[in-house]
Amino acid sequence: MSKTLPQIAFKTRYPEVSGIEVIRLEEIRDRVEDLTHSPQHPHQIAFYKLVYYTKGKTQHLVDFKWYDVEEDTVLYLSKGQVNAFKFNPEIEGYVILFTEDYFKKQLNTIPKYTVVRLFTSHLFEPKIQVPQHSAVLKYIELLYHEFYKPSEYFNKKNIIDSLFNIIFSKVEALKKHQTHAVEDSDKLQLFLNIQTLLKSQFKSHKNADYYAQQLHITYKxxxxxxxxxxxxxxxxxxxxxVILEAKRKLINSSIKSTELAYDLGFNEATNFVKYFKKHTGFTPNAFKKMYS
Structure with a gap:
């Protein structure tokens, strides 16, 4: 098996509606042998994805954690996350795939915090259990049927865009009630500033005091x-x-843990090994063997 984690790009069979595709989950399951990479093996996605399970029970891998899923479970994944299915004959559902460009074009009509609540992987777990009284599935079914209508169908793109926005508005509302709700917009904005700074400087700075200083706030x-x-x-x-970045790099390349230590800003490889084992329970090499 390849030592690198496959990178799955967005590739649609229906380019007349740019940047989005809707697929039945059982279609992916039944096509496994025809695909260049099995979706049941870990892979990193270069697009966004929402999976709605309508039937059956199984598990779904998101960033190295297996989530139990069943009827009316929704999982959403962001660009760059690690993903894998566990198929069985009973599984049914829908998968909505869309590019970052498509998502950005919808942001003016999607609720303000959807992009934060749904697609900031460090904030919330990527799983929602949809109540039976919710109409989310009905709109996904409508989106599926509209997507496969003839390309010359009147106003097809606008209809798809509108249904997409409704679906994500409803999913965001469910997420708001099932998780710790972010009510303080000032704290949320500050956290996003922390996150932006961390993304660009985590290799050289892993101390919280540094980020407080850079943002001109106290450590408290x-x-x-x-x-x-x-x-x-x-x-x-x-x-x-840091650990999530290390995990992705470990199984996404043939890099050795000693090389990765320096790449992530550790002065000594042994310090990285101790740090990784402290937070995961595994050495970097042992973790890599689990996924390669």
Missing amino acids: HLNVTCKAIIQSTAKQYIDAF
């Missing part, structure tokens, strides 16, 4: 903000971020 203010948004300390958030 930084911690209060992180606890309010993600229920963890700033240091816990930084460590979780």
Whole structure:
């Protein structure tokens, strides 16, 4: 098996509606042998994805964690996340795939915090259990039927865009009620600033004090903000971020753990090994063997 994690790009069979595709889950299951990479093996996606399970029970891998899924479970994944299915004959559902460009074009009509609540992987778990009284599935079924109408069908693109926005508005509303709700917009904005800074500087700076200084706030203010948004300390958030980046790099290339240590900003490879094992329970090499 390849030592690298496959990178799956967005590729549609129906280019007349740019940037989005809707597929039945059982169609993917039945096509496994025809695909260049089995969706049942871990792979990294270069697009966004929403999966609605309508029948059956199984598990779904998202960023190295297996989630139990069943009827009326929704999973959403962001660009760059690691993903894998576990298919069985009973599984049915829908998969909505869409590119970052398509998503950005919809942001003017999607609720303000949808992009944060649904597609910031460090904020919330990617799973929602949809109540039976919800109409989310009906709109997904409508989206599926509209998508496969003839390309010359009147106003097809606008109809698809509108249904997409309705679906994500409804899913966001469900997520708001099933998770810790972010009510303080100032704290949320500050957290997003922390996240942006961390993404660009985590290799050279892994100390929470540094980020407080860069944002001109106290260490206490930084911690209060992180606890309010993600229920963890700033240091816990930084460590979780670094570990996830390390996991992705470990199984996404043939890089050795010693090389990765320096790539992630550790002065000594042994320090990285200790750090990784402290937070995961595995050495980097042992973790890599689990997925390769």
